[in-house]
Amino acid sequence: MHSRFKMKYYGIADSRVKRIIRFPTRYEEGIVPNTVAVMQPAGTKKYSEIWAMYKLVSGDQQASSKSKLQMTKRQRLKIITVWRYPGVSPKRDPIPKEVLEEIKSLL
Secondary structure, three states, X not given: OHHHHHHHHHOOOHHHHHHHHHOOOEEEEOOOXXXXXXXXXXXXXXXXXXXXXXXXXXXXXXXXXXHHOOOOOOEEEEEEEEEEEEOOOOOOOOXXXXXXXXXXXXX
């Protein structure tokens, strides 16, 4: 619900968030443990950025107990929040290449 509220507040469409997650310009560790923050510049002037923070969750955590037996174990993305940063944010903790390759294989 939080990410939906923020998307409406900043005027960011669902398809834009998906594109940011699939083709980010920058990856960083999220401030929440076990999360990833990804960014794309907003617009052509590149004076603002759109960020999305997500977490990898196994698919069976989202399923009910009845369908849990039928589901295979697979990874899903849970979008925590989305925001627009006015300006260019400073670079922080980059994600290791091994983790990035694993995330790209899931997408």
